[in-house]
Amino acid sequence: MPVLLHLNGPSGVGKSTLARAHAAAHPGTLLCDIDELRSWVSGWEDDFVGTGEAVRQTALALMTAYLRSGRDVVLPQLIVTPAQVERFEAAAAEAGATYVGVVLDVAPDTLLERLHAREVTPVTAVISRIIEERGGDPLVLEGRRQLLDLAGERDWPVVDTTDRDAALDALARLVD
Template sequence: MARLILLNGMPGVGKSTIARRYAAAHPGTLVCDVDVLRTFIGGWREDFVGAGARIRPAAIGLITGFLRESGDVVLPQLLARVSEVERFERAALDAGAEFVEILLATESTDAVRRFHDRDDGVDPWHSTVRALVAEGGGDASLMAYAEKLGELAEKRPATRIIASVDGDEDGTYAAVLAALGD
């Protein structure tokens, strides 16, 4: 049975890195990174949030089609609202696939530091996201997201919580594999 694997967590916690690593080790797996898809929309930098809202239905269509026809999908995405998680869960179930929800967790102060430290020069949205966070309340807004993710995990008891340790990508990846039964 195909799986939609949601890698949820704070910005900079390693969602995309783990997703790409998983796909590299599991040929045929699609990494559906909504942040990458958002950059395909004209004006995405000026309307980052709106571009994300517009691209999510397309991402759901892509995910559903891929699950039905091809295999597993990994979705590295910060989803802090139950309704957003449920949209992707419904897509998986409608495609006859399993939905696996993993929260890559770290202490909120570590998450804030990792957010500020990340910028590999590859992902074009990092500078845009930094500006949005600064405009939206800075570190306090990041701390609020950390709190929302904690609340989300309480509301969704099937969520597998994996400690994301800075500098230990191998350990985090091994824990994700163990949680998936791989």
């Protein structure tokens, strides 16, 4: 049965990095990075949220079709709203796949250090700008707390990303 592996976590925790590594270790896995897809839409930098909603709908269709082919999908995407999570769970169910939600976490100081040191790309630059406009580091830490609460509510595993290889091993155990 195919798996939709949703790597949820705060900005800077390593969602995209671990998603790429997981996909590389599991040939045939689709890496569906919605933030990257968003950057394919003209004007996305000025309407990050609006473009994200349109792209999420497109990504859901893409993931559903790919899962129907019998192959896995890894989704690195920050989602704190249960209703949004339910959209991805429904897409997996519609495709006859298993949805595995995971919250990636790391100590707060490490999280902020990683966030501020990450490679600047067009996508990370816009995300960093939005974080600063909406509250900076306290916003990131509040989002982390909300994600840990969500993990508890949904009975999702929390995977510590301090050690990348250990985190990848934990993710592999969840889908194998």
